[in-house]
Amino acid sequence: MITTGIEDAYRESGALVHTLALRALGSVDEAEDIVRRVFASAAAGGSLDPADLLHDAAERITGDLERRVRAKLAALDDPTLGAEAVTDDRAVVAEADRILVRASLDRLAADDRDLLDRALVHGVPRYELAMALGISEDELEARLRDALLGLWHGQVPDGEHASPQGLASRALGIRVADGGQEHIRECRECRDAWRSLNNLVGSIARLPSSGPMVEPRPGLWDEVRVAVDAGPPEPEPDWREEARRDAERAHRRRTLVMSVALVAASVFAGLAVVLSQLMFEPDRASIAEAPLQDPRNGGAETGAVQVVAGEDGSEVIVVDGPYAEYPDAYLELWLIADGAEPVSLGQLTSGHYEVALPHSVATAVGATLEISREPWDGDAAPSGDVVARATLG
Structure with a gap:
């Protein structure tokens, strides 16, 4: 009332x-x-x-x-x-x-x-x-x-x-x-x-x-x-x-759109690389190949490596796998032939890596390839954990 x-x-x-x-x-x-x-x-x-x-x-x-x-x-x-x-x-x-x-x-x-x-x-x-x-x-x-x-x-x-x-x-x-x-x-x-x-x-x-x-x-x-x-x-x-x-919803929406755009850009870039390789690079003869295995995880497969012939007849090592840059370390590629000292083949910063065989090594066939995770300590010798290994038969 x-x-x-x-x-x-x-x-x-x-x-x-x-x-x-x-x-x-x-x-x-x-x-x-x-x-x-x-x-x-x-x-x-x-x-x-x-x-x-x-x-x-x-x-x-x-x-x-x-x-x-x-x-x-x-x-x-x-x-x-x-x-x-x-x-x-x-x-x-x-x-x-x-x-x-x-x-x-x-x-x-x-x-x-x-x-x-x-x-x-x-x-x-x-x-x-x-x-x-x-x-x-x-x-x-x-x-x-x-x-x-x-x-x-x-x-x-x-x-x-x-x-x-x-x-x-x-x-x-x-x-x-x-x-x-x-x-x-x-x-x-x-x-x-x-x-x-x-x-x-x-x-x-x-x-x-x-x-x-x-x-x-x-x-x-x-x-x-x-x-x-x-x-x-x-x-x-x-x-x-x-x-x-x-405001929070708008921020999440903008973040989602940006994330989708980045993923799409990455996929597009990857497809562009693959297409360019298929369209513009000739087939290269494979000399040797082997799966990369993680010794820390019971030999689980973690990529592949192969040796192909370069344009001048030299050997080129090609590595493919789920590899990327780390904020506190880096991935180093090593070649060990006939019990000799490891030879550095450079750093891996992406899932696809190609490097020519050094002139000091006659052939990669029969050699062991290792990928190690090295700390940023200035030491050029291998001292980190081996995250992948393959023997090129």
Whole structure:
């Protein structure tokens, strides 16, 4: 059942929430949806204070704007989608504060409202304004100070602190000879109160950028009543968390696309090598061949090696297998013939390797070929583990 408190709050602040939503979202339907959500949430235990209602609306509006813009970016497949918000939530909150100030001004006496408007909004010099009103400048300044305090809803410092009148005068730029400057500099409470009053003066001065209040249509209250009677609404998703998840999904999508592209490029390059060998390299006569076996793994096959005839009749050793570069070591190819010292045939950095037989070795037929994993220690002699071995028969 609807409570009188919610109806009174709607009567007082419904236009404020509706105006803020309409200015920010630019859609009557979306603005009315914000009104229903704000008051249904307030009825379920939220605050009915106008400032709290407006700030709740600002949070919901920002979330709606965020999701709207991100949906457009996703539809455009924009690659710059990031974790940071793409809407200016501070601008929405600032507009909410201006609406509150305008509502407070409307509740002031007409003379005080006109005085603040002429002095702060239109910037009429005080001596000129005092002459137009037929009062002294001191009386004008007292009236300005009292009107400002009538708008202010901040916390008045208790105890031995600067007076609210003195703080308001300083916020208005009125000279104060009460000797309280040092106290304000050292007292956090007085400094916060002065800053609040000073911000209020700035908000009043910026009011011309804010348009008039837009009252909601008469039938909207009935819809708000239905939303309130329906019970607490579903919790609103956190738009900041949604933005973070969207950014993570976009990053994963870009990473996947890049990975697929790299794999495709690698496959294409491999196919290009094979095709080039098939199309442009003539068949070479095989002199000897043997499987490469891993002595660490019971002689499991780990590639193949063959000796083929080069164009000039020399022998060329061809190694194929699952070999690649290592970050902490390298693969060295060794030829051991007739019990002689191992002869280095160079480093393997890929799955296919060809090297001409050194002139110091008559033939590779009958020799043993070993691949060892060598540490980067500067030692040219074989000292690492043998990862593959074959005897060329």
